Amino acid sequence: MALIVQKYGGTSVGTVEKIENVADKVIASRQAGHDVVVVVSAMSGETNRLIELASQVSDQPDPREYDVLVSTGEQVTIALLSMALNARGYPARSYTGSQVHILTDSAHTKARILDIDESRMRTDLDQGRVVVVAGFQGRDEENNITTLGRGGSDTTAVALAAALKADECQIYTDVDGVYTTDPRVVADARRLQRITFEEMLEMASLGSKVLQIRAVEFAGKYNVNLRVLSSFEEGPGTLITYEEQADMEQPVISGIAFNRDEAKLTILGVPDQPGMAFSILGPIGDANIEVDMIIQNVGADGTTDFTFTVHRNDYDKTLKLLQDVAGKLGAREVAGDKSIVKISLVGVGMRSHAGVASQMFETLAREGINIMMISTSEIKISVVIEEKYLELGVRALHSAFQLEQEMTL
Amino acid sequence: MALIVQKYGGTSVGTVEKIENVADKVIASRQAGHDVVVVVSAMSGETNRLIELASQVSDQPDPREYDVLVSTGEQVTIALLSMALNARGYPARSYTGSQVHILTDSAHTKARILDIDESRMRTDLDQGRVVVVAGFQGRDEENNITTLGRGGSDTTAVALAAALKADECQIYTDVDGVYTTDPRVVADARRLQRITFEEMLEMASLGSKVLQIRAVEFAGKYNVNLRVLSSFEEGPGTLITYEEQADMEQPVISGIAFNRDEAKLTILGVPDQPGMAFSILGPIGDANIEVDMIIQNVGADGTTDFTFTVHRNDYDKTLKLLQDVAGKLGAREVAGDKSIVKISLVGVGMRSHAGVASQMFETLAREGINIMMISTSEIKISVVIEEKYLELGVRALHSAFQLEQEMTL
Numbered sequence: 001m002a003l004i005v006q007k008y009g010g011t012s013v014g015t016v017e018k019i020e021n022v023a024d025k026v027i028a029s030r031q032a033g034h035d036v037v038v039v040v041s042a043m044s045g046e047t048n049r050l051i052e053l054a055s056q057v058s059d060q061p062d063p064r065e066y067d068v069l070v071s072t073g074e075q076v077t078i079a080l081l082s083m084a085l086n087a088r089g090y091p092a093r094s095y096t097g098s099q100v101h102i103l104t105d106s107a108h109t110k111a112r113i114l115d116i117d118e119s120r121m122r123t124d125l126d127q128g129r130v131v132v133v134a135g136f137q138g139r140d141e142e143n144n145i146t147t148l149g150r151g152g153s154d155t156t157a158v159a160l161a162a163a164l165k166a167d168e169c170q171i172y173t174d175v176d177g178v179y180t181t182d183p184r185v186v187a188d189a190r191r192l193q194r195i196t197f198e199e200m201l202e203m204a205s206l207g208s209k210v211l212q213i214r215a216v217e218f219a220g221k222y223n224v225n226l227r228v229l230s231s232f233e234e235g236p237g238t239l240i241t242y243e244e245q246a247d248m249e250q251p252v253i254s255g256i257a258f259n260r261d262e263a264k265l266t267i268l269g270v271p272d273q274p275g276m277a278f279s280i281l282g283p284i285g286d287a288n289i290e291v292d293m294i295i296q297n298v299g300a301d302g303t304t305d306f307t308f309t310v311h312r313n314d315y316d317k318t319l320k321l322l323q324d325v326a327g328k329l330g331a332r333e334v335a336g337d338k339s340i341v342k343i344s345l346v347g348v349g350m351r352s353h354a355g356v357a358s359q360m361f362e363t364l365a366r367e368g369i370n371i372m373m374i375s376t377s378e379i380k381i382s383v384v385i386e387e388k389y390l391e392l393g394v395r396a397l398h399s400a401f402q403l404e405q406e407m408t409l
Numbered sequence: 410m411a412l413i414v415q416k417y418g419g420t421s422v423g424t425v426e427k428i429e430n431v432a433d434k435v436i437a438s439r440q441a442g443h444d445v446v447v448v449v450s451a452m453s454g455e456t457n458r459l460i461e462l463a464s465q466v467s468d469q470p471d472p473r474e475y476d477v478l479v480s481t482g483e484q485v486t487i488a489l490l491s492m493a494l495n496a497r498g499y500p501a502r503s504y505t506g507s508q509v510h511i512l513t514d515s516a517h518t519k520a521r522i523l524d525i526d527e528s529r530m531r532t533d534l535d536q537g538r539v540v541v542v543a544g545f546q547g548r549d550e551e552n553n554i555t556t557l558g559r560g561g562s563d564t565t566a567v568a569l570a571a572a573l574k575a576d577e578c579q580i581y582t583d584v585d586g587v588y589t590t591d592p593r594v595v596a597d598a599r600r601l602q603r604i605t606f607e608e609m610l611e612m613a614s615l616g617s618k619v620l621q622i623r624a625v626e627f628a629g630k631y632n633v634n635l636r637v638l639s640s641f642e643e644g645p646g647t648l649i650t651y652e653e654q655a656d657m658e659q660p661v662i663s664g665i666a667f668n669r670d671e672a673k674l675t676i677l678g679v680p681d682q683p684g685m686a687f688s689i690l691g692p693i694g695d696a697n698i699e700v701d702m703i704i705q706n707v708g709a710d711g712t713t714d715f716t717f718t719v720h721r722n723d724y725d726k727t728l729k730l731l732q733d734v735a736g737k738l739g740a741r742e743v744a745g746d747k748s749i750v751k752i753s754l755v756g757v758g759m760r761s762h763a764g765v766a767s768q769m770f771e772t773l774a775r776e777g778i779n780i781m782m783i784s785t786s787e788i789k790i791s792v793v794i795e796e797k798y799l800e801l802g803v804r805a806l807h808s809a810f811q812l813e814q815e816m817t818l
Contacts, residue, residue, distance in 0.1 A: 016465040050485070056425040057489050058496035065495065068503050069488035072481035076459070079478035080466050086474065087467035094477050098507075099552055143508055 002167035003035045003125070007135065007157035010044035011174050012231035013077050019043075022231070023084040025172070026130055030090060035125045037164065039135045039157040040081055042073025063108035067137070067147045071096070074134035074153070082132045092130040095120070097145075100131075102138035102156065104146045111146035113138060113155065116163035133160060154215035162222035169224050170237070171211060176230035177238035178203065178210055180403040181256040185394050188404040192254060194239040199254045200226075202346040202380045216240065252349035252356060253401045256394055259342045262292060263315035264372065264384060265322055266307040269332025272298050279329060280306055283321050289314045293342070293375045293382065303332070307373060309384065312338055340372065341390045344382040345397065357381050363400040369393050411576035412444045412534070416544065416566035419453035420583050421640035422486050428452075431640070432493035434581070435539055439499055444534045446573065448544045448566040449490055451482025472517035476546070476556045480505070483543035483562070491541045501539040504529070506554075509540075511547035511565065513555045520547060520555035522564065525572035542569060563624035571631035578633050579646070580620060585639035586647035587612065587619055589812035590665040594803050597813040601663060603648040608663045609635075611755040611789045625649065661758035661765060662810045665803055668751045671701060672724040673781065673793060674731055675716040678741025681707050688738060689715055692730050698723045702751070702784045702791065712741070716782060718793065721747055749781065750799045753791040754806065766790050772809040778802050 006026065013019050022040070029036050050070050054061040061069075078094035085092035100121055104111035121131045135153025138146050148155055154171055161169035177191040178200065195203070197220035204213045210228055219226045219240065229237030270276055277296065284291060294308045310318050319336050326334045350356050360381055364371060369392065373384035385393055398404065415435065422428050431449070438445050459479050463470040470478075487503035494501035509530055513520035530540045544562025547555050557564055563580055570578035586600040587609065604612070606629035613622045619637055628635045628649065638646030679685055686705065693700060703717045719727050728745050735743045759765050769790055773780060778801065782793035794802055807813065 016462060019466065053425060053485070053489060054492060057428065057492045060496075061492045062495040065488045065491040065501075065503055068491070068505075069485060072484045072488075075481045075484070076462070076478060079474045079481075080462060082474040082477070083463060083466045083470045086471040087469075092474075094474055096477075096554075099554075145505075145508075 001033045001035065003037070003164060004029060005037045005039065005157050005161040005164065005166045005169045006172060007039040007153055007170065008041070008172045008231060009153060009174075010041040010047070012172055013040050013042075013081070014044035016080065018231075019077065019080050020084050022081060022172075023088060023090075025231070026081075026085060027088060027090055030130065037121060037125070037131045037133060037160055037166070038081065039133050039153055039160060040074060040077040041135050041153040042070075043077055046073040046076065064144060067108050067145050071134070071137040071145050071147055074136055078132045078134045082130075085130055085132070090130055091128060092132055093124050094132040094134070096134045097137035097156070098139035098143065100133055100160075102159070104138040104140055104148070106140040106142075106144065106146065108144075108146055110149040111138060111140070113148070113159045116159055118160075118163040121160075121164065152212075154212040155218055158215045158218045158222070158224050158226065161224045162218070167225070168227055169219065170227045170229055171215075172229050172231040173210065174231065175210060175228070176233055176235045177228050178240070179255070181394055181398055182258070185258075185391050186256075186398045186404075189398065190404050190406065192238045193236070194241060195254055196348050197240060197242060198379055199346050199348055200240045202344065202377075203255055203257045211240075251347060252353045253345050253347040253403065254349075255346050256397055256401075256403065257344045257346060258390060258394055259344075260387065260390065261312050262309045262340060262342055262384070263312045263318075263336065263338045264307060264309050264340050265315070265318055265334070265336045266305060267322055267326055267329075267331050267334050268305050269299075269303040270306060270326075270329050272302055272304040276304065276329070277306065280322070280325055281308070283325055284310070284318060287317065287321060289318055289321075293373055293384065295373050295375070309340070309342070309373070337372075339387040340384050341387045342382050342384050343390070343393050343397065344380050345401070346380050348379050350379050350381075359400060360397060363396050364393055367392055367396050410442045410444065412446070412573060413438060414446045414448065414566050414570040414573065414575045414578045415581060416448040416562055416579065417450070417581045417640060418562060418583075419450040419456070421581050422449050422490070423453035425489065427640075428486065428489050429493050431490060431581075432497060432499075434640070435490075435494060436497060436499055439539065446530060446534070446540045446542060446569055446575070447490065448542050448562055448569060449483060449486040450544050450562040451479075452486055455482040455485065473553060476517045476554050480543070480546040480554050480556055483545055487541045487543045491539075494539055494541070499539055500537060501541055502533050503541040503543070505543045506546035506565070507548035507552065509542055509569075511568070513547035513549055513557070515549040515551075515553065515555065517553075517555055519558040520549070522547060522557070522568045525568055527569075527572040530569075530573065561621075563621040564627055567624045567627045567631070567633050567635065570633045571627070576634065577636055578628065579636045579638055580624075581638050581640040582619065583640065584619060584637070585642055585644045586637050587649070588664070590803055590807055591667070594667075594800050595665075595807045595813075598807065599813050599815065601647045602645070603650055604663055605757050606649060606651060607788055608755050608757055609649045611753065611786075612664055612666045620649075660756060661762045662754050662756040662812065663758075664755050665806055665810075665812065666753045666755060667799060667803055668753075669796065669799065670721050671718045671749060671751055671793070672721045672727075672745065672747045673716060673718050673749050674724070674727055674743070674745045675714060676731055676735050676738075676740050676743050677714050678708075678712040679715060679735075679738050681711055681713040685713065685738070686715065689731070689734055690717070692734055693719070693727060696726065696730060698727055698730075702782055702793065704782050704784070718749070718751070718782070746781075748796040749793050750796045751791050751793050752799070752802050752806065753789050754810070755789050757788050759788050759790075768809060769806060772805050773802055776801055776805050
């Protein structure tokens with residue numbers, strides 16, 4: 001018998017019928033002998049309905065009151081799910097974040113969890129009840145209602161699993177696991193049985209939207225076994241865990257992530273002096289624009305070219321700022337490109353395998369794809385290429401690294 | 410400067426525009442120098458929407474979870490009203506029933522208030538904030554969410570006024586006060602400036618639906634000055650208070666209440682023996698049917714006729730029960746009538762004035778209205794008459810007792 005925390009997102013509880021479907025899944029786990037704590041989001045559409053109400057009252061709603069408002073969304077779902085479980089003869093109790101003492105800081109609309117008192121949940125579990133907890137919300141020291149921000153329900157589930165020392169935290173979503181890459185781009189993309197936290201973090205931050213980065217970080221920090229599964233289909237999903245697989249050959253590459261949301265900016269011919277990078281990126285940072293990849297090449301003439309990427313939505317604003325900076329620094333030219341994408345190979349196996357980078361570059365070269373930027377970390381290689389080559393590049397790499405094939409002993 | 414508790418019901422906060430209208434009314438009180446605590450209901454329609462969701466999940470929703478569900482209705486309103494106040498530059502904070510420690514018993518869906526900790530509200534008021542509290546809800550000893558049942562928001566407002574020793578508890582509704590009788594029946598019915606708790610209780614229980622009986626009882630018990638006002642029009646409303654008006658002539662009659670929801674049943678020719686009333690009404694009470702008026706006449710032949718009234722919805726069920734009873738008791742006959750109404754004169758002045766009853770009977774007789782039952786209390790006289798005479802009777806009495814005329818010094 002295990003203790004399992006299950007999290008169901010907005011689309012999984014979007015209608016009364018779907019909530020009843022979730023009740024059936026919870027009951028299946030109970031029948032398998034497990035203790036179950038369920039975390040649910042607001043019914044899909046509900047949070048947006050509440051935000052729309054707020055926007056009618058004020059352009060900038062008071063953040064404390066915003067949290068009081070939107071936290072009702074999850075409260076509706078926990079009540080309905082608990083009713084459904086009780087009606088089926090499975091005792092259940094619902095709790096708001098505040099009721100199970102999910103203590104957070106006071107940063108309304110984006111609060112961070114500080115502590116959880118698991119004693120009340122433990123009592124219910126000991127008495128054979130299913131515990132149903134509202135995701136995405138908590139309370140601060142003064143018992144004000146707080147919310148964790150979008151996607152916070154994943155974080156709630158992981159935090160509860162950590163506090164309860166649960167055997168597994170299962171995140172039910174509309175995909176049945178983590179794939180080697182997006183199946184909409186590569187038809188024979190394969191569901192991974194397992195992936196490490198580090199790899200998952202790289203995959204998530206590179207645009208694979210299965211899990212919230214914050215929840216993965218949290219799970220990694222507290223060593224909570226995370227599993228991603230489908231709400232709508234049976235299947236084992238993907239386990240995200242610390243344990244690198246000692247019992248089988250570690251694949252070199254676990255997956256290929258990509259990101260269409262980036263844009264590239266270059267400032268050409270700036271004097272090659274100390275402090276130049278800061279002079280260029282300082283104003284960008286001050287404007288709250290996040291910079292992703294950064295590359296600097298020093299030329300022979302004592303000037304340097306400086307290139308970086310930002311979110312495509314920030315492109316116009318960044319270009320303007322950069323033109324100001326270029327004037328001040330006496331740079332030769334500013335250039336930019338919105339039609340780019342980033343493709344990344346991710347895998348802990350890279351640590352012990354040389355030659356991944358050269359195989360990647362060779363594969364892309366064979367397809368006639370020009371590489372515009374390169375960036376590497378211990379478990380990842382990213383390249384920036386022209387947007388039109390995205391699908392071709394991902395498919396070629398997926399095939400070159402044989403990701404469609406399950407690793408066997 | 411006074412401390413005022415204001416309560417706005419569902420129709421007064423039914424849309425965002427109406428909530429903004431409430432914010433303006435609250436601000437007017439602030440500008441007049443008052444401290445304000447506001448109690449609000451769910452936006453009209455919202456509670457029914459939530460109940461409908463529950464009914465899709467279960468025919469008999471778990472009561473604890475039902476309270477978790479429906480309590481979200483008021484939570485939405487407190488957040489929106491507080492946002493509106495903050496957006497207008499008037500600091501406000503919203504609280505759920507649980508957050509201001511409205512401690513209740515654990516009778517889910519119909520809990521009773523046991524205690525309120527007013528310290529947090531007091532701190533906010535001292536700091537110049539408007540306090541906005543969710544009506545209709547609280548928490549029990551174990552911090553489970555409870556609701557007070559329909560109309561509970563009035564009770565919340567009165568309880569907060571009592572705990573805070575407020576100068577006045579203002580109930581904003583869709584009528585502008587308590588009238589001498591229903592203006593839809595008597596065109597020149599007059600708004601009362603004040604009425605005593607006792608009178609209000611009689612008016613309310615007799616079918617004048619302005620205030621919840623429970624809230625009036627609560628206000629009377631804790632000596633809270635209650636005022637009924639319109640959400641949509643300016644005006645002083647009606648003050649409900651203990652103070653009988655020493656400075657002016659007390660009117661004999663304050664108002665005329667009536668009730669169309671009753672039905673009359675008679676069991677004829679039962680042996681006149683001790684215990685007979687219990688034999689007749691015991692089975693009715695056991696079936697959870699509430700009996701209103703009861704009249705017994707002893708005849709000359711050692712038998713008695715026993716007549717009582719019940720809610721019209723309970724008529725058929727009661728008739729059946731009474732036929733069983735009649736068989737067992739050897740009664741002669743059972744009769745009933747659904748086409749009756751009750752009209753009542755209410756007034757504390759009756760205590761010191763003889764002749765009210767005879768004037769009432771004379772007035773009705775002059776209009777050719779036959780009286781079927783009579784019942785009296787210290788401050789009330791009720792008669793049952795044929796339904797078709799309702800309007801005629803009420804108008805004749807209203808005029809006979811000169812209720813359209815304001816009392817002056």
